[in-house]
Amino acid sequence: MDPIAELGLCFGIAVLLILLLQRFIREILRLWEQQNVNEVAPRILLPISTCPVCDGRLESHLMTRHLIVTHDMEVEKAAELVEVMRSEKAQSEE
């Protein structure tokens, strides 16, 4: 096998492994998030927000991670969106 093809193959395998690992981590985070929601749901002390993407209800402090993990949103975009939601909520409470 010529070295360039071999290098390409190695690269391909590496990329595939990274993608698999990412998927795996996302899945774990998702399960962890669901578990957290289930655990904290009975105490309604924490503010609940509605996800703008899927209309799911979850705690405000979990929203950023939910957007990133569940909706593949970029970290900065998710943080921005949560910030906007927060300020809108604060305004409506005034």
Ligand SMILES: [Zn+2]
């Ligand atoms: Zn959502």
